Amino acid sequence: MIVLGIESTCDETAASIVKNGCEVLSNVVASSADLHAKYGGVFPEHSSRRHIESIVPVVREALKIAAVTPDQIDLIAVAKGPGLVGPLLVGMQFAKGLSIAWNKPLVGINHVEAHLYAAMMDAPLLFPAIGLVLSGGHTLLVKINDVGSYERIGTTVDDAIGEAFDKVAVLLGLPYPGGPHVEALALQGAPTFPLKPGKIKNRPLDFSFSGLKTSVLYAVKGQNGKTPKELNPQEKAQLAASFQETAFQDILQKTKLALQQYPSRALYLGGGVCNNKRLKTLFGEAFPDLPIFFPAPALTLDNGAMIAGLAHHKSTASESLDLEVKTRIPLGDLV
Ligand code: KG4
Ligand code: ZN
Numbered sequence: 001m002i003v004l005g006i007e008s009t010c011d012e013t014a015a016s017i018v019k020n021g022c023e024v025l026s027n028v029v030a031s032s033a034d035l036h037a038k039y040g041g042v043f044p045e046h047s048s049r050r051h052i053e054s055i056v057p058v059v060r061e062a063l064k065i066a067a068v069t070p071d072q073i074d075l076i077a078v079a080k081g082p083g084l085v086g087p088l089l090v091g092m093q094f095a096k097g098l099s100i101a102w103n104k105p106l107v108g109i110n111h112v113e114a115h116l117y118a119a120m121m122d123a124p125l126l127f128p129a130i131g132l133v134l135s136g137g138h139t140l141l142v143k144i145n146d147v148g149s150y151e152r153i154g155t156t157v158d159d160a161i162g163e164a165f166d167k168v169a170v171l172l173g174l175p176y177p178g179g180p181h182v183e184a185l186a187l188q189g190a191p192t193f194p195l196k197p198g199k200i201k202n203r204p205l206d207f208s209f210s211g212l213k214t215s216v217l218y219a220v221k222g223q224n225g226k227t228p229k230e231l232n233p234q235e236k237a238q239l240a241a242s243f244q245e246t247a248f249q250d251i252l253q254k255t256k257l258a259l260q261q262y263p264s265r266a267l268y269l270g271g272g273v274c275n276n277k278r279l280k281t282l283f284g285e286a287f288p289d290l291p292i293f294f295p296a297p298a299l300t301l302d303n304g305a306m307i308a309g310l311a312h313h314k315s316t317a318s319e320s321l322d323l324e325v326k327t328r329i330p331l332g333d334l335v
Contacts, residue, residue: 001019001020001021001312001316002017002019002025002068002072002073002074002075003018003019003021003074003075003076003077003308003309003311003312004016004017004059004063004073004075004076004098004308005077005078005109005304005306005307005308005309005311006055006076006079006091006094006095007078007079007111007114007303007304007307008051008055008079008083008087008090008091009079009081009082009083009084009087009088009091009302010042010087010136010137010302011031011032011035011036011042011047012029012030012031012032012301012302012303013030013031013050013054013055013091014027014029014030014058014302014303014304014307015028015055015059015061015304016028016062016303016305016307016308017062017065017066017068017308018308018309018312020312021121021310021312021313022121022122022309022312024121024299024305024309025065025066025067025068026061026062026063026068027298027299027303027304028061028062028065029301029304030050030054030057030058032050033176035047036176036177037175037176039176040170041166041170041176044084044087047086047087048084048086048089048090051087051090052090055090055091055094056094070102070104071102073102073104074104075104075105075106075107075311075316076095076098076099076102076104076105076106077095077106077307077308077310077311077314078091078092078094078095078107078108078109078307079109079110079111079114079307080092080108080109080110080111080323080324080325080326081110081111081325081328082110082111082112082137082138082326082328083137083325083327084327085325085327088325088327089325092108092323092325096323100321104318105316105317105318105319106318106319106323107311107314107316107318107319108319108323109307109310109311109314111302111307112133112135112138112140113148113150113310114306114307114309114310115133115135115138115270115271115295115306116131116142116144116150116270117270117306117309117310117313118270118295118296118299118303118305118306118309119131119268119270119293119294119295120147120293121295121299121305121306121309122296123266123268123291123293124266124291125147126265126266126291127145127146127266128143128144128145128262128264128265129143129264129265129266129267129268130142130143130144130255130258130259130264130266130267131144131150131268131269132255132267132268132269132270133269133270133271134161134162134269134270134271134272134273134274134279135160135270135271135273136160136163136177136271137163138155138160138271139155139156139160139161139207139209139251140154140155141153141154141155141205141254141255143258143262143264144268147313148313148314153205153258153261153262154203154205154206154207154258155206155207156206156207156208156209157200157207157208158198158208158209158210159208159209159210159213160209161207161247161251162177162179162271162272163209164209164210164212165178165179165244165247165273166178166179168213168216168243169181171213171216171217171220171221172216172220172236172239172240177272179272179273179275180275182240182243182244183275183276183277185236185237185240185241186237187237187241188234188237188241189234189235189236189237189238189239189240189241190241191238191241191244191245191246192238192241193219193242193243194242195212195216195242196211196212196215196246197212197246197249197253198210198211204257205254205258205261207251207254209247212243212246212247216239216243219239244276244278248278248279249282251279252282252283252286255267255283256286259287259290264290266291266292266293267287267290267291267292267293268293269283269295270295270300270306271300272300272301272302274294274295274300275297275300275301280294
């Protein structure tokens with residue numbers, strides 16, 4: 001089965017052709033991060049306009065690279081949410097238009113489920129498993145019973161982990177998106193600042209990153225009106241390393257707990273924060289005997305391949321053209 005996947009939930013306009021759920025024939029991504037870097041974050045209206053400009057060339061390029069013609073496509077898959085409404089609508093309306101014009105079935109895909117599927121695309125499917133989504137908009141621990149069958153066991157009560165990285169980057173004077181810059185700076189310092197991870201009473205598998213972010217704010221800008229001495233570059237590196245280490249140790253401890261509570265055959269991770277090498281090392285060292293699967297580097301950030309790949313596992317009966325985008329999808333309803 002050949003699927004065209006379209007992704008436009010946030011700041012990437014992406015399209016991909018995937019065969020049989022795992023063979024990526026093309027994976028084209030146009031990011032508007034350059035535009036958002038000017039403002040230190042995503043402005044939905046700017047992002048929507050970029051999607052409108054990019055979607056036709058991106059889909060054309062995906063078909064061209066895959067050497068696939070529209071008549072060879074069996075299914076059109078589009079990210080239906082969660083995400084920003086303007087960006088989502090661009091992808092959805094375009095996918096509906098193609099579905100009518102090419103007379104192909106259409107399926108809506110949950111973007112968060114697709115991030116998790118990215119790690120399963122070229123990996124053995126070993127269930128039950130634990131899934132961990134670490135992205136700009138989501139932080140989620142799930143028990144995976146099968147592709148399409150999940151139980152949410154932990155989430156964040158405030159910031160997502162990628163969002164925390166991006167906000168800490170702003171505090172440290174680093175560009176958007178901040179994650180890779182915080183990682184690079186952290187390599188130059190030791191984690192010597194005493195920072196505490198967020199804990200939620202009676203909910204040991206849930207996350208909170210806003211307190212940690214505020215501790216970084218205080219370290220940079222002072223607390224209770226007191227202005228600290230300006231941090232020198234070495235201290236900034238130590239602060240970046242301390243933030244990263246505290247956040248990752250917290251995620252690691254909660255994942256360990258999840259694995260104790262829900263015996264699992266594997267761990268699958270997804271989302272942009274999976275690009276972080278320290279995260280990979282920590283998890284690799286912590287679970288030497290457990291199969292751990294990260295997405296291929298091209299599939300960690302937002303992309304159309306994870307959308308097209310996951311669609312292979314969904315019904316090919318076309319969804320109605322009434323299919324709506326959803327800015328939020330209850331996290332328990334991952335599908
Ligand atoms: O999965 P993604 O595209 O976001 C959502 O769908 O929400 O991931 C983007 C996030 C950003 O917050 C970015 O700062 C973070 O992933 N990120 C990283 C790294 N690379 C990207 N965070 C930490 N370390 C990295 N190397
Ligand atoms: Zn994403």
